Amino acid sequence: MLGTSLREAAAALRLGQVSATELCQKCLSFIKESSFLNAYITVTEEVALKQAAEADKRFSQGQPLGLLDGIPFAIKDNFSTCGIETTCASRMLKGYIPPYNATVVQKLFDQGAVLMGKTNLDEFAMGSGSTDSIFGPVKNPWSYSKAYREKRAVNHHDAKKESDWLITGGSSGGSxxxxxxxxxxxxxxxDTGGSTRNPASHCGVVGLKPTYGLVSRHGLIPLVNSMDVPGILSRCVDDAATVLGVLAGHDPQDSTTIQDPFETFKLPEKISMKKLCIGIPKEYHAPGLSTEIVTLWSKAADMFENAGAKVVEVSLPHTPYSIVCYHVLCTSEVASNMARFDGLEYGHRSDVDDSTEAMYAATRREGFNEVVRGRILSGNYFLLKQ
Known part of the structure; x- marks a missing residue:
């Protein structure tokens, strides 16, 4: 790939060092070479090449649409894409073709970005490993690095045949x-409860969950309406900030988005840490926390201190209740949101037709996996207890 960052690739496109079509073809070749990772559910090769050709035409006329013109991107398969299958990695939506684009997808298209495909995930984004997909698990690229294989005493050349691989984290593991x-x-x-940040940390990339309401959720098939946020995964912080500047802002189709105009920003080349205060909650040193994590945590704290930041211990006394609270809220909203998948309007429909109730039950039993069914049942239980 030409350059490691979005900005480097964008500069190369504007200088004519590479064409959008060449960049697209290179990424497509990487997708084919790394198909064993199972990162993609749908590869949109025809769409990508057409968009790249259109970007080249704009560049030749000196009229690029924006900084992302000609830049290859991918999107998790729980965002609606007009004319392109959107499955949420579930049998329930297999074959579903949305008639519209999610707002974030449309904003990227309006900038001239090139869609490489729809990425794999835990079914309906319910999971933290990207292993609960009807299309199979996503494998971490670091599983196949030479350094990791040597550490594990596994023949690097036989890596693709090995069943010994690392998870990507989830649920946005494919992205x-x-x-x-x-x-x-x-x-x-x-990202609802870590679904962008978790896989980013596993795969060695930057993961950003924007503030709720900063980016439109319109077209994102909901998990938990009150917590869902479109997330950004990139190779560096500057790229994440660039994409956030494109995506953020009010959307008339999402009443939860910010009302005030959003002003785009650019990160300074040098950031001073001297006025920064970093709090480390003492409750986060929970029983069972591995020594490796504690060491890395301390290393990160030392890096902040050495850079001039102030690192202090703080207390978040309600930490022990956070997971329980999240579980109740999450499953309750899941139960409500998943009610729309009944086999009537769209998606999978069971052949059972003894009665409407029997058809509903069979459709949901066949269409949802065990994880999704479990959350629906838990959520309905909590809602009944209110």
């Missing part, structure tokens, strides 16, 4: 793996 493997410069995921 994280796609960026990490060099198949695109940026990818969108969704």
């Amino acid at each position: 994280a793996a796609a960026v990490s493997a060099g198949t695109c410069y940026v990818a969108l995921g969704s």
